[in-house]
Amino acid sequence: MVITFLRYNYGMIKTAIVGSTGYSGQELVRLLALRNDVEIKFLSSQSYVGKKYSDIYPFFKGLVSNVCVEQDVLKFAKECDVVFLALPHGIASKEITREVLATGCKIIDLGADFRLKSRAIYEKWYGVEHHGEELLKNAVYGLCELNRDEIKGAQLIANPGCYATCSIMSAAPLLDAGIVRADNIIIDAKSGVSGAGRTLTADSLYCECNENIKAYKLASHRHTPEIEQALGVDALMFTPHLIPVNRGILATSYYELTHKVNVDEAKRIYKEFYKDCYFVRVIEGDESAEIKNVKGTNFFDVNVFMDERTNKLIVTAAIDNLVKGAAGQAIQNMNLMFGLDEKTGLEATGVYL
C-alpha cells in the first residue's frame, strides 16, 4: 500500500476556503493542510476575520498558520486555482457571479445552490429566491462515482449533500439494473450531529442530543429532490434522523423487487456498478455497514440483504458526512478536475475508534 501524494506534477494548487470555520470548512482544512501539492492561500470567515485559524481550532496548531481573512470570492478566484465554498444555502448563488467564473478559477460549492437543475424545485424546497439561475446549466453535480468524466472537465461543481451522497449511491445500482420498482423506495437515514453544523441552536446542545434519537423534517427534507433528480425517480420517501455521534451517516433503504434475484446476484450488481471505484467497499459477509468503519475516511461502505418473506431488498450504507458527504468528496472532485488520481490525499484520513 503506497500513498499517492507525490505522483503527479501539476505544481502547487492554490486554494481558498470560503466559510472555513464551520465544520465542513475545518474538514477541508484538515484534509488539505498536509498535502505538499496544495497551498491554502485564503481561509475566510464571517466572525473571525484577523484571528489565527489555529486559535479558533487549536487542533490545527502547528499544522496551519493561516489568519482568517474577509470573504472576497472574486479576489480569491483571481489568485487561486480553486475556491471551495462552504456557506449556508442562498449565499453561494450570489457570490458565484459571471465575473468570478470569468477568472477561469475552478469553483467547488459545498452548499445546495447549484445542485438542483430546476430553479422552481429549488425555490419550492429551499424557500428562497435563486440568484444564479443562468449558471445552473454550468454546474456539474459532483458525485464522483456517477459523474466522473463530466467532473473532469467542469469549472463549477455542485458538491452533493451528505444524505444525498449516501442515498444516491445506495440506490443507483439497483435502479440501473432495473430490478426494483422506482416508485416504492424508502430511505431511512441516520446522521451524526455535525451534520447540523456549528450554528448555535438548542437542538444541537449536548444535553439535548445525548442519549436521544429523533426523526426530523419528515417528508420534507431538502435532500429529497436532490436524491430524486440524481436517481431519475419521481418521488421517494426520505426520512432523516439525528443520532448522538459526531460524524457519520447510515442509510437503510428498502426496495421492492420486480425481478427475482438472490443476495449474491444483488451484491454482484453493486460490485459491477462500482467496479472502478476505490472508495466504494461492498461488504462480503452479512454484516451491516457501520459508521465506525468509515469514520474520518472518504469510503462508502455498502451491503445488500434479501428478505424473501416480503420480496424486498434492504441496503445498508455508511459514509462520513464530513468527508465523503462534504469535504472529502469536494477534494475528490478537485483531484479529478486537476487530473490527479482521485484518491490523492484521501487515503490515510480516518480513525477506527
Next chain:
Amino acid sequence: MVITFLRYNYGMIKTAIVGSTGYSGQELVRLLALRNDVEIKFLSSQSYVGKKYSDIYPFFKGLVSNVCVEQDVLKFAKECDVVFLALPHGIASKEITREVLATGCKIIDLGADFRLKSRAIYEKWYGVEHHGEELLKNAVYGLCELNRDEIKGAQLIANPGCYATCSIMSAAPLLDAGIVRADNIIIDAKSGVSGAGRTLTADSLYCECNENIKAYKLASHRHTPEIEQALGVDALMFTPHLIPVNRGILATSYYELTHKVNVDEAKRIYKEFYKDCYFVRVIEGDESAEIKNVKGTNFFDVNVFMDERTNKLIVTAAIDNLVKGAAGQAIQNMNLMFGLDEKTGLEATGVYL
C-alpha cells in the same frame, strides 16, 4: 397531579424476580423497590448467590436490602403472589411447569418463550426446542393497551419484547382502521445498547458501540413473527439498529395508504384507538417522537406524518426498552392482574436528561 400508590387495599403483594441481576431484572427492582404495597421477597441470580444485591448494583444501596438467592421457581411460586422471570429464551419454558402453575401464583415471563402461539414458528425463529407447548394456550400476551381485559384474568403473562411493543403499538391503529396495506409495512427500529443485556460480548463494548450505528439481524430478528402475530399480518419487514444510548427505542414505520386521509384524521385514529390509555401520548405538533421524552418512563410516544408525494404514512414512536419494553410493562401487567390502577408505581419513574 396526585400519585396513586396508596389508593387500594390488597395488602402486600409478595414478589420474586428470577434473573434479577440482568438489566431488565435491575429495572424491575428499581420500579418495585419503593412501592409500599409490594414486597420483594426473592431476588435470584446464577452468578451472585449469597451476595447482597446492593453490592452488585451499588445504585440500590439504602433502597434494597435483599441478598441474592438460588433460583427455585417452584419455591418462589409457593411463597409469593407473583413471580417475574427475566431469563434468556428457552429457560422459562422449562422452569414454568404445571407444578408451578398449580400453586396459583401469577407468573410474568419477560422472556420470549410464551409469546408465540405456534411452537413451530418459535422453534424456527429461536432455533431451540420448546419445552412447554401445552402451556402456550394458557399464556396471555401482555401488551396491556391491546389485551387489557384478558390480562386481568390471566395467570401466565408473556410480556412482549421491547421492539415488538413499540412496533405493534405503532401499527395497530392503522391496521384496525383499515386504511393501509397489510402487505407493505416496513419498520425501521433503533435501540439503545441495554437491549443487548449485560452479557459480555465484543459487540457491547464501549469502544465498539460509541460513535457508531449499525443495523443487525437484517430480515431475521426474532421479534418479527411476534409483531406479525399481534398485528395479524402475514409478513412485514423489520430492521433493528444499534445506537449509542443506554436506553430507548425509536421505531420509524412506513405504510402505504389504501384510503385517502389527512394527517389530522390519522392522528384522530391514534387518539381514538388509545383513548383510555394513560401511557400513550399522541404528539400534537409535527415533532417526531424522541427517546429522551420517555426515558425511564412507561410512556409510548407516537406521532404520524403524511407524505402526499408517495402516498405513504410515516409513524415515529418511542419507548424506553427497559420500562414499557420490559420491566414497566411487566408491572403494568401485574397491576392489572391484581386489580390495581395500571399506572400504580409507574408515574414518577423517569428523567428528562
Next chain:
Amino acid sequence: MVITFLRYNYGMIKTAIVGSTGYSGQELVRLLALRNDVEIKFLSSQSYVGKKYSDIYPFFKGLVSNVCVEQDVLKFAKECDVVFLALPHGIASKEITREVLATGCKIIDLGADFRLKSRAIYEKWYGVEHHGEELLKNAVYGLCELNRDEIKGAQLIANPGCYATCSIMSAAPLLDAGIVRADNIIIDAKSGVSGAGRTLTADSLYCECNENIKAYKLASHRHTPEIEQALGVDALMFTPHLIPVNRGILATSYYELTHKVNVDEAKRIYKEFYKDCYFVRVIEGDESAEIKNVKGTNFFDVNVFMDERTNKLIVTAAIDNLVKGAAGQAIQNMNLMFGLDEKTGLEATGVYL
C-alpha cells in the same frame, strides 16, 4: 422499603418556580410534579410566557398541565407557601426584596446571590454588584447535612452550588476530625454538561463536548469561596472539568494527613459525621464513587482511600448535579422547612443506566 409521601398532614404546599424552563427548573418540576402534598401553582419563564410547559418539555406531557406565566416574585410570594428561584446570579438579589419576605413566604434560591456572607467576596468573584446586602444575614446556607437545624427555622435559603455541595461534603468530616492540614486541600472535580445550563454557547454544543474533556476556570471558579466559607479554610485549590455526560459530578479530593490514621478509621469518621444522614452513603469496599450510582437521585456517595507512600488521603465523592446539587437539595430544604421527613418525594427518583 416504604415511601414516606403521605406521612404528615400539612395540607397542600403551594409552590412557584421562577426560571422554570432551565435545567434546574425542569428538575424541580420533575421532582415536585407527582407529589400529592405539593401544588405547582406558578411556573414562570422569560422566553415562554403563555406556552404550555409540556410543549417546551414534552417529557412532562400527561404529568404537568401548567402554562408558563410572567415572572412576578411578589405575587408568587403572596399566593404560595414557598417560591423556588432558579435564576442567573445577580438577579435573585434584586427580586427577593423586603416586601417579598414580608409576605412570610419561604424562599429557596438556587442561585449564588445569598450563598456568600461577605458582599465584598461576592462582588470580587462574581464581578457584579450585590443588591440585597441587608438580607445576607437572613439567608441560611442550605446544605442540609451540615445545617439541618438552622434550615428548619429559616425563611430564606441559599441553596448550595453543585460543585460546592459535593466538595464541602467530601472535606467536612476530615476537617472536623482535625486529621488533615487545612492549607493543602486540592479538589479536582468533574461535571456533566447540564451544569452549564441550557444557555446557547458553542462550548455546550454536542460536537464540542462529545469525545472531549477539559478543565476550565482554573484557579478562578466561583464555587471556590463558597467551599472555603463552608469549610472555614482560608484558601484551597478547586479545579472543575467538563465531561461528556448529561448529569453528575465526581469530586476527587486530596488531603495531607497530620495524624496517622488507617483507612478504616477514616471511613469511620465519615460514617460518624453523617450518621443521621439518609442521603449519604459511605462505600464499604475499595471502589470509587461513580456518578452512575447516584444518577437522578439525591444521594451523596463517598469513599476514602489512603496513600501511605505520600501520607495523603484521597476522597472520591459523587452527586447528581441537578438533584443533590440543585433541585433535590432544594426540595430537601423545603421538606425540612415544612416539618416533613427530609426524604419525602426524594426516594424513587433515579435510574441506574
Next chain:
Amino acid sequence: MVITFLRYNYGMIKTAIVGSTGYSGQELVRLLALRNDVEIKFLSSQSYVGKKYSDIYPFFKGLVSNVCVEQDVLKFAKECDVVFLALPHGIASKEITREVLATGCKIIDLGADFRLKSRAIYEKWYGVEHHGEELLKNAVYGLCELNRDEIKGAQLIANPGCYATCSIMSAAPLLDAGIVRADNIIIDAKSGVSGAGRTLTADSLYCECNENIKAYKLASHRHTPEIEQALGVDALMFTPHLIPVNRGILATSYYELTHKVNVDEAKRIYKEFYKDCYFVRVIEGDESAEIKNVKGTNFFDVNVFMDERTNKLIVTAAIDNLVKGAAGQAIQNMNLMFGLDEKTGLEATGVYL
C-alpha cells in the same frame, strides 16, 4: 506545510506487529499502513490466525491485505527490521530472548515489561515474576522528548505507558527547573475507555461506561513507579479515572512552588524545555488542554496555570492514549532508531471531531 514521508532513503522498513488485533495493535496498523517506506510483513494474533485482518477490522478493507499469522517472535526478528510487541505484561519478557536480540532486529515493546529498571519494583507492582532481568539494562525508555539521543542508538525500546507519557511530560520541565517541591506532586488523570483494551470485562461494557465517571486503582496504579522513575522522585500521588470517550487522556497535575514565578515564566520553562519538540504544543492563552485537540494525533498539548492564593501551579496536559500514549510514540521511536525525521508518517493522523 509539507509532509515529510518521502524525504529519506532507507529503503523499505520491514515490520511485524505482535498482538496486532488489540486496540494498540490496530493503531499501529493504522499509522503504518499507508507509509510507502514501511512494509507490514507480519500481523500476529492469538485468536485470529488465518483470518484476514480486514475481516476483523473492516475499517482496514482496501488498506491492509495481511492475513493474521501465528506469533513467532524469533522468526519475525529474523525477517524484519523492527518488531512491535503489543502484549499483556509478563509476556514480552518471555518472548524477547537473547536469541531474538541476537538477530539484530530492533524491538519496540509497547507493554510494561522493560519500563522499570528494578526487577523488584516491577514484581511488587505487577505481581508477576520477571523473566528477562538480564535484558533490563539493554532497554531504553522510549519517551522520545526526554531520551531522544539514547533512543537513536537503541535496539530494545520500552515504549512508555499512556498515563506515564502524559504525566512525565507534564511534570518534567518544572522539576528540571527546580521550582516545585518533588514530594508534593498530585496527578489526577482521566482516560478514555480504549485504555482498557479490547478485553471482555463488564467494566468495559457500553452501558457501564456511558454516562459515568469513576476513579480506579487509587494509590495503586502500575504507572505510578514508572512516572516516579522517569522523574526521579521518591513518591507521588497518581489517580486514574475512566471517562466515557473512546480516546484520550487529560492529566491535571498540581505542584507546590518553592520559588516565586509568574505564569509567563512558567510557560517559558515549558517552551524552553521542549524547544526542539515538534509534538509538544504549549498553549498560549488561558485555555485548558483538551483531548479533542489531540485526537488521533501524536501531539502533547500542555498549559500551566498559577494559583497565587494557594501558591500552587496547575498543569493540564492532553494526549491521545493510542497515539502519543502507545502506537504513535512507538513509531516516533522507530523513526528515531532508523535515522528518520521523528515526525515521519505522524503528521496527518487525527480528526478534530
